[in-house]
Amino acid sequence: MKTLFIKNGRLIDSSANVDTKINLIVKNGIVAELTESKSAPDDADVIDAKGAIVSPGFVDLHCHLREPGEEYKEDIESGTRAAAAGGFTTILCMANTNPVNDTAAVTDYIIKKAGECGIVNVLPVGAVTRGLKGENLSDIGDMAKAGVIAISDDGKPIMNGALMRHAMEYASSFNLSVISHAEDLNLKGRGVMHEGNVSTELGLRGIPSVVEESMIARDILLAGMTGAHLHIAHLSTAGGVEMVREAKKLHIKVTCEVTPHHLTLTDSAVYGYSSNTKVNPPLRTENDRKELISALAEGTIDAIATDHAPHNIIEKELGFEDSSFGIIGLETALPLALKLVHDNKITLQRMVDVFTSRSCGVFNIKRGSLKVGNVADIVIFNEKLPVVIDSSKFKSKSRNTPFEGWRLLGKVLYTIVSGKIVYES
Amino acid sequence: MKLSTRHIISINDLTKKDVLTVLQTAESFKEISERRIKKVPTLRGKTVVNCFFEDSTRTRVSFEIAEKRLSADTVNISKSGSAMNKGENLLDTMKNVEAMKPDIVVIRHSMSGAPQLISEAIDSHVINAGDGLHEHPTQALLDLMTIQEVKGKMHGLTVGIVGDILHSRVARSNILLLNKMGMNVVLSGPKTLIPVGIENLGATICYDLDDLIPKLDVLMLVRIQRERADDNLFPSLREYSRHFGINTKRLGAAKKDLTIMHPGPVNRGVELTPDVADGERSVILEQVTNGVAVRMALLYLLIGDEHEEVGQ
Numbered sequence: 001m002k003t004l005f006i007k008n009g010r011l012i013d014s015s016a017n018v019d020t021k022i023n024l025i026v027k028n029g030i031v032a033e034l035t036e037s038k039s040a041p042d043d044a045d046v047i048d049a050k051g052a053i054v055s056p057g058f059v060d061l062h063c064h065l066r067e068p069g070e071e072y073k074e075d076i077e078s079g080t081r082a083a084a085a086g087g088f089t090t091i092l093c094m095a096n097t098n099p100v101n102d103t104a105a106v107t108d109y110i111i112k113k114a115g116e117c118g119i120v121n122v123l124p125v126g127a128v129t130r131g132l133k134g135e136n137l138s139d140i141g142d143m144a145k146a147g148v149i150a151i152s153d154d155g156k157p158i159m160n161g162a163l164m165r166h167a168m169e170y171a172s173s174f175n176l177s178v179i180s181h182a183e184d185l186n187l188k189g190r191g192v193m194h195e196g197n198v199s200t201e202l203g204l205r206g207i208p209s210v211v212e213e214s215m216i217a218r219d220i221l222l223a224g225m226t227g228a229h230l231h232i233a234h235l236s237t238a239g240g241v242e243m244v245r246e247a248k249k250l251h252i253k254v255t256c257e258v259t260p261h262h263l264t265l266t267d268s269a270v271y272g273y274s275s276n277t278k279v280n281p282p283l284r285t286e287n288d289r290k291e292l293i294s295a296l297a298e299g300t301i302d303a304i305a306t307d308h309a310p311h312n313i314i315e316k317e318l319g320f321e322d323s324s325f326g327i328i329g330l331e332t333a334l335p336l337a338l339k340l341v342h343d344n345k346i347t348l349q350r351m352v353d354v355f356t357s358r359s360c361g362v363f364n365i366k367r368g369s370l371k372v373g374n375v376a377d378i379v380i381f382n383e384k385l386p387v388v389i390d391s392s393k394f395k396s397k398s399r400n401t402p403f404e405g406w407r408l409l410g411k412v413l414y415t416i417v418s419g420k421i422v423y424e425s
Numbered sequence: 426m427k428l429s430t431r432h433i434i435s436i437n438d439l440t441k442k443d444v445l446t447v448l449q450t451a452e453s454f455k456e457i458s459e460r461r462i463k464k465v466p467t468l469r470g471k472t473v474v475n476c477f478f479e480d481s482t483r484t485r486v487s488f489e490i491a492e493k494r495l496s497a498d499t500v501n502i503s504k505s506g507s508a509m510n511k512g513e514n515l516l517d518t519m520k521n522v523e524a525m526k527p528d529i530v531v532i533r534h535s536m537s538g539a540p541q542l543i544s545e546a547i548d549s550h551v552i553n554a555g556d557g558l559h560e561h562p563t564q565a566l567l568d569l570m571t572i573q574e575v576k577g578k579m580h581g582l583t584v585g586i587v588g589d590i591l592h593s594r595v596a597r598s599n600i601l602l603l604n605k606m607g608m609n610v611v612l613s614g615p616k617t618l619i620p621v622g623i624e625n626l627g628a629t630i631c632y633d634l635d636d637l638i639p640k641l642d643v644l645m646l647v648r649i650q651r652e653r654a655d656d657n658l659f660p661s662l663r664e665y666s667r668h669f670g671i672n673t674k675r676l677g678a679a680k681k682d683l684t685i686m687h688p689g690p691v692n693r694g695v696e697l698t699p700d701v702a703d704g705e706r707s708v709i710l711e712q713v714t715n716g717v718a719v720r721m722a723l724l725y726l727l728i729g730d731e732h733e734e735v736g737q
Contacts, residue, residue, distance in 0.1 A: 197622035203537035203559030203594060206621070273538030317516055321536045321557065 001419055003027050005040035009049025009380060013056060014353035015369035024054060026376040029419035034372060049380050052413055053348075056368045057089025057120075057377035058355040061257050062154070062179075062233055062305035063330060065091075065122070068109060069098025074310040074397050076110070079330070080118040082308070082396035084423035086330040087355075087412040089120050089377035090367050095127035096155040102127035102138035107146035119422040120415075121377070123149040123365070128167045128178060132156050137167060144174035149363050152179030154233055157215055159185055164219065168228035177229040177363060182215035182240070183281070192321055194267040194282040202270060204320065207282050213239040220244070224252040231362055232256040234307050236281035238291035245300045255362045257305035258292050260336035261327050261402065265289075269402060275316045275323035276402040279309070296354065297346045303359035304351075306333050310398030328401055331394050335408035338383050342409055348383065378416040385411040427726040432544045432551040435560050436601035444569070444606060450722035451570055451715065457494055458717055468497035471728050474527040476519070477554070478504045479535040483689050483713060484554050484564070488531050491720035500527075515539060516546055523547040528728045532556070537594075550727045558592055564688050565598035567719040569606060571712045572643055575684050580607035585637055586628075587669065588647035588696055589618045591658075595688045596647050600626045613637050614669055617658040634669060639678045645686040646671060646696040662695050671697040673704075684708055 004026040011034070012019045025033040025041060040046050065079040074082075076093075083091045093110065095101035101110065107124050114122035126148035127138045132155065140151060151171050157180075158164045168178050188211045193199050195206020216232055220243055223230035235241060235256045247254045261279060266286050269277045277283060295301045309326030316323045337355070340346045360368030367377055389406045391399040415423035427446060430438040439447070457465055473492045477485050485501070492499045502522070504510065509518055515534070522530065529550045532540045537557030544551040555561040573579055584603050590596045590612050603610050604627030612619060612630050619630060631637040638644070649665055659665050676683065685697070685707045693699045702709060 195621060197625045200620040200622045201597075201626060203557050203597060205558070208621075273541050318514055319536045319542050320538045 001028055003041050003044040004047065004376070004416070004419060005044040006047045006049050006054055006378070006380065007038060007040070009052050009054035011054045011370065012349060012352045013357075013370045014349060015056070015357035016371050019349060024370065024378070026378075026416070026419045029376055031370050031372050031374050031376050047380065047414060049413070052380050052382045054378060054380050055352045056356040056370050057379045057415060057417065058087045058334070059359045059365060059368055060088045060091040060306050060308070060330065060333070061303050061359050061362060063091050063093055063308035064096065064310065065093040066310055067097060067113065068106070072397070073312050076113045076122060077117040078395060078397045079308070079310075080114070080120045080122060082330040082394060083120045084415040084417070085395045085412065086332070087334050087379035087381055087415055088330060089379065089415060089417045090123060090365060091120060092123045092125050092149055094125050094152060094154040096132055100127050100131050101125070101143070101148070102130050102132070104139060104142040104146035107143050107148055111147055120417050121367070125149060125154070125179065126151045128153045128158060129163065134158050134160060134163065137163075137170060140171055140176065141174055144176055148176070149365065150177045150179050150231065152181065152233065154179060154181045157181050157183040157185060161218060161222070165222050165226060168222055168226045168230065172226070172228040177231050179231045179233050180215065180219045181233050182212050182219060184211050184214050187211045187214065192278060193270050194284050196267060196285055198267040198270055202273065204270070209237040209239055209284065209288070212237050212281055213243065216240045216243050220247045220252060220254055223247070223254055224250065227253065229253040229255070234259050234262065234281055234305070235292065235301065236262045236284050236288060238288045241291045241295045241300060245295065248300065255302040257303040257359070258296060258301050259307045260304060260329055260333045263289065263292055263296070263304070264336050264339060265402060270320070273320040274402065275318070275320050276327065276400050278320055278323055278325055279327045280325035293340060293345045296340070297350065302354065302362050304333065304337055304354045305359070306330050310396055311400045312398060316400050326400060328394070328396050328398050331396060332389055332401060332403050334381060334412060335387050335389075335410040336403070338410035339408055341383065376416060376419040378414070379412060380414040381410060381412045383410050385409065387411050427729070431727070432540070433562050433723055433727070434540045434544060434551060434553045436562050436565055436598050436605065439562075441605055444566070444602065447566055447719065447722050447726065448570055448573060450726060451718040454721040454725070455715070455718040457721070458714070463494050464496060465494065466496045467725055467729055468492070468495040471497045471528045472500070472526070473497045473529045473531060473724065474500045474502065474522055475531045476502045476522070477533045478509065478515070479533050479555070481533050481554070483716070484533065487713070487716040488554060488720050491717050491724060494717070495721055495724055497724065516542065519543045519547055523549060529724060552723060552727070555594055557594065558597075559594050560598045561594040562598050562602075563716070563720055563723065564595050565602040566723070567712055567716040568599055568645065568686060568688070569602055570715045570719055571686065571708055572684070574711070574715070575708055576642065582642040583609045583611065583640055584643040584645060585611050585613060585641040586645045586647060587613045587634065587671070589649050589653060590614055590623060590647065591618045591620045592650065592653070593647040597626065599645065600628045604628065611637055611640070615659050615665070618653070635675065635678070638675065639680065641683055642680065643684045643686060644671065644679075647688065648690065649692060649695050662692070666695045670695060671701055673698065673700055676701065686712060688712070
């Protein structure tokens with residue numbers, strides 16, 4: 001493998017508390033040296049990162065690759081290409097495929113396929129319950145051995161509290177965390193968007209905040225009781241933020257993530273009934289958005305995760321009520337997160353941290369750091385280059401983004417996995 | 426253009442001036458329905474497609490009569506008899522209808538936002554004949570016309586809307602329209618049927634119906650559907666009618682000239698007792714009569730030729 005010399009860049013690596021101009025030498029897929037010297041090693045390929053930021057490759061704790069079963073929406077190849085284009089070098093894929101990833105056989109398939117045609121690291125998340133039905137535990141031990149990174153019924157909540165308790169206890173004996181898709185289905189009813197002024201005006205059935213908050217409360221209490229680690233997916237409400245903040249103060253093992261769309265959009269985006277604004281959990285109010293941003297700034301939120309949820313136009317052209325929930329996010333996450341940086345809501349260092357070291361810490365992923373000796377998963381991006389979101393250019397197979405045409409700042413220049421350039425703009 | 430909008434999807438599409446134009450035009454059209462030969466050539470050569478993807482009697486018949494009295498060619502599509510039953514999606518169906526060059530598409534659909542979706546996909550004018558829980562603008566316009574006829578004015582009147590506001594597109598359109606025309610709108614009903622934030626559309630809420638009744642110039646009841654009891658929004662129709670239904674005794678404290686309205690279909694004995702529905706204060710059938718005139722006015726104002734004289 002060729003040696004890489006990345007020069008003139010500004011290295012931001014929160015794992016080492018570094019933010020400085022320094023050059024990187026990558027050998028055999030490993031960070032070999034951080035140096036002030038401008039001279040490239042012999043035979044090295046040189047990347048001039050002048051004016052750009054060099055950071056550990058981004059880690060997405062939450063995406064849907066749709067393979068096996070729904071390859072017309074996305075597959076491991078297209079999904080990892082989209083990830084690379086967005087600066088992600090490691091992604092966690094959820095279990096709601098067809099068949100569901102609830103056995104070691106499906107886990108094996110995903111890992112094998114990712115090895116063959118995935119261009120970034122793929123870490124599968126296993127199902128908590130067989131078929132995501134919320135009735136019986138899936139083969140959690142087998143999947144742990146096969147290599148799942150965590151377990152979750154994401155897309156569906158586990159309504160049965162006793163089952164959730166047992167899942168947490170059982171999974172923790174395999175050092176696996178449970179990711180909670182916090183949603184009370186009875187309270188949700190037939191809701192399709194956040195319940196509030198906008199849903200009332202548009203005549204769309206509402207999903208009140210308490211749908212999420214009541215389940216977060218239950219799961220935090222169970223985490224406290226069992227001592228297991230709980231990770232809360234796609235936190236969307238101010239009330240949820242408050243509960244996580246309090247739980248952390250009580251040293252309950254809870255972490256959480258927020259999506260780029262919940263940080264940048266509110267329920268008023270639904271005016272006009274565009275189905276690309278239909279997502280679960282729904283876009284909330286401006287107050288919720290502000291609370292999520294402050295929680296991100298202060299460190300209560302551990303990760304920005306995309307919840308990349310590809311859908312074909314077939315599922316999205318049915319009108320708001322009948323269309324599927326979901327927004328794709330891998331290729332828009334960076335400029336959207338940078339919007340918060342440019343608006344002075346969070347620091348650049350914080351943003352990098354929640355995309356890298358901090359998010360890796362959630363599941364103990366051995367990535368997210370460019371200290372010498374670590375795997376050279378790297379993203380090089382320019383935080384000031386203007387971009388216009390154009391879904392026709394996405395590497396993803398799907399186009400369901402509410403950000404079409406948005407003018408933002410921040411462009412990925414190179415994505416490098418184990419020392420190999422997998423994306424170059 | 427005689428109106429400031431190409432489509433009638435929401436009351437928000439209409440300016441106050443538009444509303445006055447509609448009312449004026451509807452008044453002049455009303456006489457046509459009293460003639461021995463109830464037909465004028467105003468929309469000869471124009472094609473109107475009525476797409477009723479949700480059950481409707483009153484509105485569907487009203488539109489069709491309005492269209493025929495103006496000599497438009499009309500075609501009706503319903504969900505059961507259309508390709509949508511064979512799995513064709515709504516947009517595809519409508520693009521195919523559009524390919525046959527209609528002038529106006531009238532749409533009723535159980536999904537909020539369906540007319541909006543269609544108006545963005547086709548070139549014809551779109552009239553919303555009721556979409557999900559969202560709006561029913563032509564109903565609100567005929568209600569307004571009826572109020573103006575009975576009261577001789579609009580500004581300053583207090584109108585109560587009572588019943589299942591949560592699921593009522595009629596209520597939403599009326600709140601917006603009556604408020605736009607200077608009326609006070611007060612909502613009442615059990616709390617389970619009053620949606621969060623409805624005040625922002627321009628209404629106040631009074632949970633005590635008996636407190637409210639003496640203040641009202643107009644009392645508009647909206648339909649209670651039997652299925653809502655299954656959702657536990659109230660215990661039973663019997664209990665609903667006892668606590669929220671309107672009867673003669675309850676109207677004892679009302680103003681002498683209180684007007685009773687209902688968009689239909691009426692659940693006799695639930696929202697109001699038969700003697701109130703059929704009584705002197707009720708204008709329920711006048712509403713239906715005015716529905717034809719209002720829809721004739723909208724059709725004419727959207728696609729009538731500029732030089733064509735009203736009523737000729």
